[in-house]
Amino acid sequence: MISLDVLAIPKDDPIAFTFFTGYMAMMAASVFFFFERGSVDGKWKLSLLVSGLITFIAAVHYYYMRDYYLATGENPTALRYIDWTLTVPLMCVEFYLLTKAAGAKIGLLWKLIFASVLMLVAGYIGEAFNPEGGSTSHSVMWGVISTIGYIYILYTAWFGEVANLSAGSNSEVVKKGVRTLAWFVLVGWAIYPIGYMCMPGGWLNTGLGWSSETVDLFYNIADAINKIGFGLVVYSIAVAETAKARA
Amino acid sequence: MNKLQFIFISAFLILLSTCIAFLDLDITNQLKFSALFILLIGIPHGAIDHILLRKEYKLKNSRFYSFYLGLICINIALWFIFPLLSLILFLIISAYHFGQSQFSFISSDLIGKVLFMLWGLSIILGLIYYNLDDIILLDKLIDEFNISISVSASIVLKYMTIATSFLSLALIWYLFIRSKIDIERALIESILLGLIHFAFFTLPIIIGFTLYFVLLHSLKVMFDEYRFLSVNMRSFSILKFIQMLAPFTLLSIAGCMILFGLTLTGFLSISLAFLFLMLISAITLPHSIVMEIFYR
Numbered sequence: 001m002i003s004l005d006v007l008a009i010p011k012d013d014p015i016a017f018t019f020f021t022g023y024m025a026m027m028a029a030s031v032f033f034f035f036e037r038g039s040v041d042g043k044w045k046l047s048l049l050v051s052g053l054i055t056f057i058a059a060v061h062y063y064y065m066r067d068y069y070l071a072t073g074e075n076p077t078a079l080r081y082i083d084w085t086l087t088v089p090l091m092c093v094e095f096y097l098l099t100k101a102a103g104a105k106i107g108l109l110w111k112l113i114f115a116s117v118l119m120l121v122a123g124y125i126g127e128a129f130n131p132e133g134g135s136t137s138h139s140v141m142w143g144v145i146s147t148i149g150y151i152y153i154l155y156t157a158w159f160g161e162v163a164n165l166s167a168g169s170n171s172e173v174v175k176k177g178v179r180t181l182a183w184f185v186l187v188g189w190a191i192y193p194i195g196y197m198c199m200p201g202g203w204l205n206t207g208l209g210w211s212s213e214t215v216d217l218f219y220n221i222a223d224a225i226n227k228i229g230f231g232l233v234v235y236s237i238a239v240a241e242t243a244k245a246r247a
Numbered sequence: 248m249n250k251l252q253f254i255f256i257s258a259f260l261i262l263l264s265t266c267i268a269f270l271d272l273d274i275t276n277q278l279k280f281s282a283l284f285i286l287l288i289g290i291p292h293g294a295i296d297h298i299l300l301r302k303e304y305k306l307k308n309s310r311f312y313s314f315y316l317g318l319i320c321i322n323i324a325l326w327f328i329f330p331l332l333s334l335i336l337f338l339i340i341s342a343y344h345f346g347q348s349q350f351s352f353i354s355s356d357l358i359g360k361v362l363f364m365l366w367g368l369s370i371i372l373g374l375i376y377y378n379l380d381d382i383i384l385l386d387k388l389i390d391e392f393n394i395s396i397s398v399s400a401s402i403v404l405k406y407m408t409i410a411t412s413f414l415s416l417a418l419i420w421y422l423f424i425r426s427k428i429d430i431e432r433a434l435i436e437s438i439l440l441g442l443i444h445f446a447f448f449t450l451p452i453i454i455g456f457t458l459y460f461v462l463l464h465s466l467k468v469m470f471d472e473y474r475f476l477s478v479n480m481r482s483f484s485i486l487k488f489i490q491m492l493a494p495f496t497l498l499s500i501a502g503c504m505i506l507f508g509l510t511l512t513g514f515l516s517i518s519l520a521f522l523f524l525m526l527i528s529a530i531t532l533p534h535s536i537v538m539e540i541f542y543r
Binding site for chain 2 (some may be wrong): 137140146186
């Protein structure tokens with residue numbers, strides 16, 4: 001007789017629920033983006049591939065994070081940061097790909113990747129290597145470094161190179177799409193510094209008693225919206241531009 | 248989002264990530280930290296009221312100064328006779344003024360004016376409610392007041408903060424539905440209102456207020472003034488703008504220092520905090536009237 005391990009999801013555990021739904025939603029989005037690659041023009045295939053990779057990488061990590069959470073009940077910090085360290089730079093790559101036709105240089109790509117890696121590595125060091133009980137100075141120092149990386153990306157998307165290139169593009173669809181992605185960076189990515197400040201030693205933790213457990217739910221929801229939403233914006237641009245080119 | 252709003256958000260994020268280090272800063276040290284920004288940016292934003300009003304009405308100097316200084320004197324007299332009433336009036340006038348500068352891009356019709364007032368009240372009430380302990384402490388420094396805040400009063404304050412905030416958001420989105428503002432503007436204003444409340448909630452009272460007052464209010468008004476003057480004056484430049492701001496800025500700073508000195512030495516028998524409130528309020532009234540005309 002084969003006995004199957006059945007994962008039991010507690011009825012009153014929304015975090016476990018969202019780990020499951022997050023994993024499936026990301027996987028479904030990946031399948032969608034990979035299959036839809038075939039329906040867009042050549043120059044947009046890479047963008048859709050990247051969108052699919054973002055959600056696929058996240059899906060795999062959510063699969064493991066789900067198990068980790070169910071087994072330990074703890075925030076899977078390391079897995080989250082591994083996921084973000086891979087997917088966030090890929091989201092920055094999308095900015096480059098969208099503005100490439102408008103003249104984006106490879107330097108922009110590297111600057112964005114550097115800023116995103118700085119943001120995440122500093123955040124990880126601040127969160128995962130915090131001394132037992134949480135050191136405020138450690139949290140503050142790495143939090144500031146991480147925030148600088150985030151602010152650079154935000155500036156680039158709203159006022160800097162990405163914004164200028166998009167404004168100079170002759171496609172209204174690209175302009176609107178890049179602007180929508182800039183909104184994702186402003187609103188969607190804000191959950192990450194908030195979550196950082198909730199870990200032991202972080203200000204929201206020591207000042208208000210918020211713990212990282214309370215934001216796991218919001219991380220899961222925000223991650224799904226950010227990654228899938230990001231990909232859908234890129235997809236809508238690709239489809240619109242393909243239709244325009246074929247018209 | 249414009250660059251000023253971006254600077255506010257960035258400054259807020261940096262302050263938020265570091266504020267644990269200065270959460271317990273007392274009022275005096277908070278004032279020392281904020282004083283430079285308020286002196287360099289807060290005071291100058293009102294230092295060319297005479298130029299703005301003259302551009303609109305072609306007033307003679309004597310008439311302008313009679314009006315401006317007259318209002319200041321009346322206001323100061325009111326502070327001595329009815330201090331609590333003056334404080335309430337000051338808060339109401341400030342609320343309208345803050346709201347007007349924030350939403351200067353919409354027309355000053357009835358809806359606009361209601362939004363100005365609600366928005367300004369939302370942030371002022373929020374500032375007071377989130378920092379009640381510090382307000383009570385500040386009140387102890389002011390012998391002229393004796394405000395006691397009961398539990399029921401703090402509950403009323405809480406619900407007024409919530410109500411004004413929600414009504415402000417409702418009006419912002421009503422303006423979007425009526426196509427008076429686009430969706431980006433509605434979104435950013437909604438986010439900013441939330442961020443201002445979050446800043447007032449998390450940061451020490453003076454630092455939180457300075458962040459809003461300097462970046463979102465004073466700098467924004469100065470940009471509006473600069474743009475107006477660059478259109479209406481020939482060969483206008485930033486240097487010329489600074490030269491215009493300088494005289495009354497320096498005069499105001501000098502005047503404040505003299506008055507504070509007289510108070511500290513006991514020549515003026517009023518508390519320092521009362522003097523500070525009175526001076527800010529005295530200048531706010533005529534300044535708000537000038538800005539009402541300017542934005543119209």
